[in-house]
Amino acid sequence: MNGDDHLLEDRTPGVESHEAMASVLWYTVGLGLAIVATIASFIVAQTSLLWPPGISVGLIVLALAQMGIHLVFFLHLGSGPDDTNNILALAFGVLIVFLVIAGSIWIVANLNANMTTMPIK
Template sequence: MSAEQHDTHDAHGSYRSYLIGFGLSVVLTAIPFWIVLGEVDIHLWLALTIIFGLGAVQIIVHVVYFLHVTVKAEEGWKVMSLVFTGILLLIVLVGSIWVMTHLNNNMMPAHDQIERVRALE
């Protein structure tokens, strides 16, 4: 019985872990806000890389500190399902971008075709 109580206690975070997660979340949110609202003079690609990178780190912080998904939880099944979900999400996003780019390149008339049609009118 005590082993079950110990397992359920590990499934929930402590007050300290919630505070650490909250602090990290605040910092990881404040930095992109500062970059955008403070009009920091950096290249656009660097700003986007920092913002998306910190967003990815914040996802990991939320999963670990608030959702308590670790390798030890449920013998790793939670992590495996999270990785599977991430792979499916990546496949859907990359596939959608690929299809939309393909359609844009092959279905939209080229500029020279539009000019030829206008010349005939």
């Protein structure tokens, strides 16, 4: 039983023998899911069936989903003990990326709103 536990632990992504996670099948599943997400994004962007103001939000959600697919299936980011540091670093990176993008948009929109109209030269 102890041996079985250890075998499971050995299947964590990123270690030397990670046959269970890094296999041709694993990559192919990832490719399939990524293609589905890509095609869905392009259909959502061009369809007239959806409520137009909601399309951007839908596209962003699809992009985040596809990034998750890439992280799990191509970069083999998992929940194993060897990935704890990678996940923590990723969480910090995501925080900084979010602060930079959302903060810039927020601050500049605020500046724009408070700007008096300039005469056109």
